[in-house]
C-alpha cells in the first residue's frame with residue numbers, strides 16, 4: 001500500500017505529490033492527459049506562489065511581474081507587489097517543471113482516470129491502487145469530490161476560459177486585468193517577446209468577439 005494517491009496531475013496534484021515526497025511519503029499521481037498539460041490560463045503566478053514553488057524546488061523560466069493593474073474603460077487601479085516579484089510563465093513551462101520535479105523525487109505518474117473510490121477504515125482504493133490517503137486534485141469541478149458527496153451547496157459556477165498568445169514586446173511588467181460587461185481579460189507578459197491574453201466569461205462565444213469588448217486591448 002502506498003501513502004498518497006493523487007487524482008489529477010495539474011499544478012495542485014503535482015505540488016501535492018512533491019510535498020508528499022518531501023515529507024518522506026510514497027506518492028502516485030493518476031492523470032489522463034500527457035505532460036505538459038496546457039489549459040486556458042492567465043499564466044500569472046503571484047509572489048506567494050513563486051515562493052511556494054521555490055520551496056518545492058520548482059523554478060520555471062518566465063518573466064518577472066512587478067504588480068497588478070485593473071483596467072475598466074477609463075478607470076484604472078494598480079499596485080506594485082510589496083516585497084518580491086511574481087512570475088509570468090507559460091502554463092506548459094510551469095507544468096513541465098512541476099512534472100519533472102515530481103518524477104525526480106520518485107513520484108509515479110500513471111496514465112488514467114480515477115473513477116469509483118472504495119474506502120475502508122485505513123485505506124482507499126481507486127484506479128486499481130490502494131493508498132492510505134486520496135487527494136482529489138482533479139480540478140475546480142472535481143468529479144471525485146462530486147462522487148464522494150463532498151460538494152458544497154452552490155459550488156463553483158461555470159465560466160468559459162479562452163486564451164491566445166501574441167508575439168510582441170510586453171508594454172508593462174504588471175499583470176493587467178481588463179473588465180467588460182461580459183467578463184475579464186488577463187494580460188500577462190510571459191517572455192521577452194510573448195504576451196498572453198486570457199479571457200474569462202460566463203458568455204460562450206468566440207475569442208475575437210470577446211476581445212471586441214475590450215477596446216483598449
Ligand SMILES: Cc1cc2nc3c(=O)[nH]c(=O)nc-3n(C[C@H](O)[C@H](O)[C@H](O)COP(=O)(O)OP(=O)(O)OC[C@H]3O[C@@H](n4cnc5c(N)ncnc54)[C@H](O)[C@@H]3O)c2cc1C
Pocket residue numbers: 007008009010011012013030031032033037039040041042043044045046112113114115137138139140143144160161162186198199200
Ligand atoms: C481563464 C483562466 C485564467 C486563469 N488565470 C490564472 C492566473 O493567472 N494565475 C493563477 O494562479 N491561476 C489562474 N487560473 C486558475 C488556475 O488555472 C487554476 O487554479 C488551476 O488550474 C488549478 O489547478 P488544479 O491542479 O487544481 O486543476 P487543473 O489544472 O484543472 O488540473 C486538474 C487535472 O485533473 C485531471 N483530471 C480530471 N478528472 C480526473 C479524474 N477523474 N482522474 C484523474 N485525473 C483527473 C485533469 O486532466 C487535469 O489535468 C485561471 C483559470 C482560468 C480558467
